Amino acid sequence: MENFTNETIDTTQLPRFEEVEFSVLHPSYWKVTLINTFFxxxxxxxxLGLLLFFNQGLLVFLVEISIAFFLFFFTFLTLSRISFKKKGFAFRTHDVLYRYGIIATNTVVIPYNRVQHVALHEGFISRFFGLANIEVFTAGGSSSDIQIPGIEIEQAENIKQLLMGKIQKQL
Structure with a gap:
């Protein structure tokens, strides 16, 4: 019978994900974001125009509604730009990392041995710019755990092959 041990780990010696150099999203993904926002x-x-057209009583508030609409539009664009600049991803020997957030920066770390499925998606507008999204799924969930947008299609296919290779090695 093997003796059970439960040694204490020196947490100062653990690798730090904060020191990882993240890859940024492709610059054309900002154009995709702008086009999607515009539509x-x-x-x-x-x-809103149809609502104002069919409800003449709201025409009194047209200036206020227009100002609110444009403030919302520019606030949305500003937050989208900040979000775009903060997003990043990295692939290390044993895990994949994805960083995102506007006010608080979140980093998701998924070890390769937890990856169950990898999907590559090209949206209509993204495809026009040669970009794709990588979705990484782990066990126990119906939605993806990480969705990395704005990656060139060739690079996204290489990433998918890398992750699929890691999955195959686990089996």
Missing amino acids: FFLILAIG
């Missing part, structure tokens, strides 16, 4: 707000503006 979202265009649909919102059309809906």
Whole structure:
């Protein structure tokens, strides 16, 4: 029978994810974000315009509604830009890291031995710019644990192959 031991780990010697150099999203992904934002707000503006057209009583508030709409639009754009600049990803020997956040920066670390499935998605606008998203799934969830947007398609395919290779080695 083997003797059980439970030694204390020196946490100062553990590798620190904060020191990892993250890869940034492709610069063209900002264009994708802008186009998606434009279409979202265009649909919102059309809906607001139809509401104002069919409800004449709201025309009194047209200036206030317009100011609020444009403030919301520019606030959304500013927060999207900050979010874009903070996102990053890294692949290390034993895990994948994804950093995101606006006010608080979050870092997700997933060891390769927990990865169950990897998906590569190309949206309509992203495909036009040659970009894709990588989704990494772990056991026990129906949605992806990490979704890394704004990666060149060739690089995304290489990342998918790397992760699939890591999965195969685990089996």
